[in-house]
Amino acid sequence: MLSPPLLWFLVIYLTSLVLMLVTGFWSVNGFTSQIDHHLTGQNFSQITAGAYPSIIGRTVLLAVLVTVTDAIVAFPFAYVMARVATQRTQRILLGAVLLPLWASYLAKVYAWISILEKGGALNWTFSKVGLPNPNLGFTNGAMWIAFCYIWLPYMIVPIYGALERIPSSLLDASADLGGSSWSTLRRVILPLALPGLAAGSIFTFSLTLGDYVTPLLIGGSNSTLIGNAIYENLLTGGNLPLAAALSTVPIAVMIIYLGIAKRLGAFEAL
Amino acid sequence: MGDQSAIDIRGVAKSFATTTVLHDINLEIRDGEFFTMLGPSGSGKTTLLRMVAGFETPDAGTIKLHGDDVTQRPAHLRPVNTVFQDYALFPHMDVVTNVEYGLRVSGVKRDARRRRANEALAMVRLEGFGERRPAQLSGGQRQRVALARAIVNEPSVLLLDEPLGALDLKLRQEMQTELKAIQRRIGITFLYVTHDQEEAMAMSDRIAIMNKGVIEQIGSPKEVYELPATAFVASFIGTSNVIERDGRSQSLRPERLIILTASEAAPVGSHAEPGAVTDVVYLGMVTRVFVHLDSGDDLVAVQTNDGSSIASTVANPGDRVQVAWRPADAFDLDTALV
Numbered sequence: 001m002l003s004p005p006l007l008w009f010l011v012i013y014l015t016s017l018v019l020m021l022v023t024g025f026w027s028v029n030g031f032t033s034q035i036d037h038h039l040t041g042q043n044f045s046q047i048t049a050g051a052y053p054s055i056i057g058r059t060v061l062l063a064v065l066v067t068v069t070d071a072i073v074a075f076p077f078a079y080v081m082a083r084v085a086t087q088r089t090q091r092i093l094l095g096a097v098l099l100p101l102w103a104s105y106l107a108k109v110y111a112w113i114s115i116l117e118k119g120g121a122l123n124w125t126f127s128k129v130g131l132p133n134p135n136l137g138f139t140n141g142a143m144w145i146a147f148c149y150i151w152l153p154y155m156i157v158p159i160y161g162a163l164e165r166i167p168s169s170l171l172d173a174s175a176d177l178g179g180s181s182w183s184t185l186r187r188v189i190l191p192l193a194l195p196g197l198a199a200g201s202i203f204t205f206s207l208t209l210g211d212y213v214t215p216l217l218i219g220g221s222n223s224t225l226i227g228n229a230i231y232e233n234l235l236t237g238g239n240l241p242l243a244a245a246l247s248t249v250p251i252a253v254m255i256i257y258l259g260i261a262k263r264l265g266a267f268e269a270l
Numbered sequence: 271m272g273d274q275s276a277i278d279i280r281g282v283a284k285s286f287a288t289t290t291v292l293h294d295i296n297l298e299i300r301d302g303e304f305f306t307m308l309g310p311s312g313s314g315k316t317t318l319l320r321m322v323a324g325f326e327t328p329d330a331g332t333i334k335l336h337g338d339d340v341t342q343r344p345a346h347l348r349p350v351n352t353v354f355q356d357y358a359l360f361p362h363m364d365v366v367t368n369v370e371y372g373l374r375v376s377g378v379k380r381d382a383r384r385r386r387a388n389e390a391l392a393m394v395r396l397e398g399f400g401e402r403r404p405a406q407l408s409g410g411q412r413q414r415v416a417l418a419r420a421i422v423n424e425p426s427v428l429l430l431d432e433p434l435g436a437l438d439l440k441l442r443q444e445m446q447t448e449l450k451a452i453q454r455r456i457g458i459t460f461l462y463v464t465h466d467q468e469e470a471m472a473m474s475d476r477i478a479i480m481n482k483g484v485i486e487q488i489g490s491p492k493e494v495y496e497l498p499a500t501a502f503v504a505s506f507i508g509t510s511n512v513i514e515r516d517g518r519s520q521s522l523r524p525e526r527l528i529i530l531t532a533s534e535a536a537p538v539g540s541h542a543e544p545g546a547v548t549d550v551v552y553l554g555m556v557t558r559v560f561v562h563l564d565s566g567d568d569l570v571a572v573q574t575n576d577g578s579s580i581a582s583t584v585a586n587p588g589d590r591v592q593v594a595w596r597p598a599d600a601f602d603l604d605t606a607l608v
Contacts, residue, residue: 169355172323172354173358176351177372178346179346188360
């Protein structure tokens with residue numbers, strides 16, 4: 001049985017999503033710019049052609065790259081935090097991870113602009129040691145770095161939680177049964193941290209998938225993501241039905257992704 | 271039993287921060303022996319076991335396994351296996367995968383390790399449970415899986431850290447019998463840690479009684495019960511009365527005391543002292559009689575309710591009685607260790 005709060009949530013939340021989906025089947029009259037309420041599939045065929053497939057592909061690829069990078073960076077950090085550091089160091093590290101979440105998103109992106117742009121700290125450092133300038137400012141690479149940085153805490157915290165919950169007797173047992181550190185990591189620690197990793201990846205993946213500010217600020221001419229396409233159709237193109245049709249893409253991607261994450265046990269780790 | 275020692279512990283000491291948990295421990299455990307380290311919590315018994323397993327390193331001393339110095343060897347390279355207090359089963363693996371873990375990390379082929387894992391499961395009477403997850407098992411079944419997972423590797427020594435602590439009384443008694451039977455069948459050395467003296471008495475060939483980081487006494491269950499070396503051993507193994515007579519500490523077992531009426535003559539050759547009953551506790555098979563002697567000592571006597579004793583029928587709180595014992599039943603304790 002659905003409890004009343006859940007019912008309430010479904011009515012308000014799902015109704016608006018369904019309305020958006022319906023809007024995706026409407027169209028805009030080219031002469032009057034009025035919305036035509038006759039149902040048509042033209043928006044959905046439009047987003048499978050032209051620039052849209054590459055925008056969708058770029059967004060999903062970036063979300064995957066950011067997620068994988070954050071997982072690789074976060075795991076050793078979370079491991080040290082959960083299982084190596086003393087309690088005092090553990091608290092300091094946890095504070096260090098959470099503190100950037102209090103800073104404005106824009107401030108963090110601007111910080112990366114100042115590092116990556118032509119006259120920025122990165123180029124300066126490279127030229128000082130005699131290396132060619134990477135010139136990362138306003139490229140997809142810059143976008144990738146900024147996203148990895150901004151979402152990293154969302155990956156560290158769930159992995160840390162999962163690692164901290166592993167009873168140390170399991171690690172003792174693995175060693176006792178002849179498992180080397182590598183075996184223990186591969187067969188005991190990683191599988192037990194996987195739900196935390198999957199939980200963290202939901203954040204990094206979905207946050208990247210829906211973002212449109214970072215591409216505007218730090219991306220280049222080829223950095224349009226789904227979010228930017230929706231934004232343009234909605235606010236400058238005046239094509240609400242097409243924006244609605246585009247919005248169903250990240251929703252569909254997330255539904256598939258959550259299905260995979262659920263199978264990995266992500267929801268038990270949240 | 272072979273004549274080579276399975277475990278040889280020499281001069282082992284260990285401190286954590288400012289607390290010394292083990293002082294100069296010397297212990298030799300024979301091959302094929304069921305050896306128990308018995309003591310209250312904080313006595314250092316678990317730390318000593320963890321050193322044999324390789325989870326802790328001693329500050330001083332050496333640990334040899336079948337003559338091989340393993341003091342500095344990491345846990346995964348030692349030929350011992352442990353049954354953990356919380357079982358430490360891997361929650362993400364099914365039962366048979368748990369059991370074959372040790373064989374898998376040491377590179378045994380899939381078919382061979384499956385067969386051996388199933389044999390080990392059969393030995394602990396868990397055939398057909400291989401595909402279950404640890405979370406789907408009862409406490410007693412998990413305990414058996416932990417045992418199978420350890421013995422499947424055919425360790426030279428099996429270490430057991432309070433393995434029955436989480437089970438209820440009836441299951442615990444069943445498992446005691448079963449553990450002892452398995453130990454006899456596979457013939458490997460068991461080093462068992464417990465704080466439960468009854469458990470230690472029921473299973474062990476020899477017991478080391480530990481207190482505050484030292485071994486107070488090593489002996490067979492009968493020796494440590496009947497000839498306790500220190501006041502601590504006397505009071506920790508069963509209940510015991512410790513009295514001072516002629517400037518010496520003596521231990522009196524409650525079942526060796528005889529309660530007599532005030533006027534009755536003491537049996538020939540025994541020593542009797544007058545006192546008053548303070549409490550009588552009827553326990554079915556036995557009755558516990560608490561007596562305050564006129565000399566100032568408090569004693570507890572256990573009388574079997576077989577109809578021959580006055581305890582269950584006559585004694586009431588406030589009654590004047592005599593408590594008698596044979597001088598041979600009063601053991602001098604090593605007072606230096608009290």
